[in-house]
Amino acid sequence: MIFKKIRKGHINWQDFLCSIPARDYVFQKDAYEDQIDRTAEYIRNADCVIIGVGAGASTAAGIQYGGKRFTDNFAEFIKKYGEHYMTDMYAAGFYPYPSEEAKWGYWSKHALMNRFDPPALPLYTELYDIVKNKEYFVLTTNVDHQFYKAGFDGKRIFATQGDYGKIQCQKACHPKTYDAEELFHKMDEARKDCLIPSELVPKCPVCGGNMAMNLRCDNYFVEDEAWHEAADRYADFLEQNKDKKVVLLELGVGFNTPIIIRFPFEKMVRENSSYSLIRLNMDEAVVPESFGKRAIGIGSDMAKAITDIRGLVL
Numbered sequence: 001m002i003f004k005k006i007r008k009g010h011i012n013w014q015d016f017l018c019s020i021p022a023r024d025y026v027f028q029k030d031a032y033e034d035q036i037d038r039t040a041e042y043i044r045n046a047d048c049v050i051i052g053v054g055a056g057a058s059t060a061a062g063i064q065y066g067g068k069r070f071t072d073n074f075a076e077f078i079k080k081y082g083e084h085y086m087t088d089m090y091a092a093g094f095y096p097y098p099s100e101e102a103k104w105g106y107w108s109k110h111a112l113m114n115r116f117d118p119p120a121l122p123l124y125t126e127l128y129d130i131v132k133n134k135e136y137f138v139l140t141t142n143v144d145h146q147f148y149k150a151g152f153d154g155k156r157i158f159a160t161q162g163d164y165g166k167i168q169c170q171k172a173c174h175p176k177t178y179d180a181e182e183l184f185h186k187m188d189e190a191r192k193d194c195l196i197p198s199e200l201v202p203k204c205p206v207c208g209g210n211m212a213m214n215l216r217c218d219n220y221f222v223e224d225e226a227w228h229e230a231a232d233r234y235a236d237f238l239e240q241n242k243d244k245k246v247v248l249l250e251l252g253v254g255f256n257t258p259i260i261i262r263f264p265f266e267k268m269v270r271e272n273s274s275y276s277l278i279r280l281n282m283d284e285a286v287v288p289e290s291f292g293k294r295a296i297g298i299g300s301d302m303a304k305a306i307t308d309i310r311g312l313v314l
């Protein structure tokens with residue numbers, strides 16, 4: 001895989017992406033126990049493991065964006081803005097809040113609940129146990145920091161879509177992000193009627209404009225120096241292991257943003273005969289039939305599957 005250099009010698013992350021789906025997806029009919037046995041064997045025999053993780057993994061781990069966790073913790077927001085709009089935390093994030101005080105009233109609570117308050121969850125700590133004695137790298141679209149909490153090496157993580165713990169200039173006037181943990185705690189303590197005090201509303205230190213969460217939701221997403229360095233390390237890892245026996249372990253990646261992990265993983269298997277794909281996904285565990293034994297699609301409970309795989313790998 002060839003990566004073009006951009007911006008002070010950094011690779012062009014567009015080269016990671018792939019928008020071409022397979023044409024021969026199938027749900028495998030193998031017994032669950034046989035799939036777990038084969039998965040453990042593939043991981044044990046691999047030279048390295050590349051882990052690709054989407055939102056479904058954190059959902060399986062317990063970070064639920066809807067249901068009782070949402071209604072219990074965001075009751076005041078549901079009452080103020082209406083249950084028609086406030087259906088879950090994902091939808092609430094796209095609500096057109098009428099002011100910066102209202103916007104940060106919501107996002108500070110959202111960030112604390114999903115990024116700062118949860119401990120390292122068992123699914124992630126068990127996943128770390130599976131690969132900690134292997135060469136590994138993590139590619140994730142999640143922004144909840146679970147990999148860091150679980151003990152994964154921060155230099156082996158590329159979180160492509162941002163971080164709930166950081167903010168940036170809303171118009172990306174400069175390529176820098178800012179840690180917001182302390183600010184979010186102040187907002188949470190001072191919030192009344194879903195609003196934060198005006199004096200806590202963050203402003204860009206360069207242009208004086210509004211700030212936003214560092215999340216890839218529009219063309220203004222800031223890819224700071226640390227982001228580019230992580231992308232470079234991922235490219236280096238792919239290059240160093242291109243001729244080795246590699247397991248692509250994919251968890252909770254659906255068809256929402258498949259061009260970042262799902263389709264590129266399939267492309268790598270097509271192009272490298274020594275690669276295999278293990279796909280864990282409750283509803284979308286389809287794998288290309290043409291991969292044969294080099295693909296395993298596990299559609300069972302992900303947390304249980306990771307526990308069972310760990311038991312056989314260790």
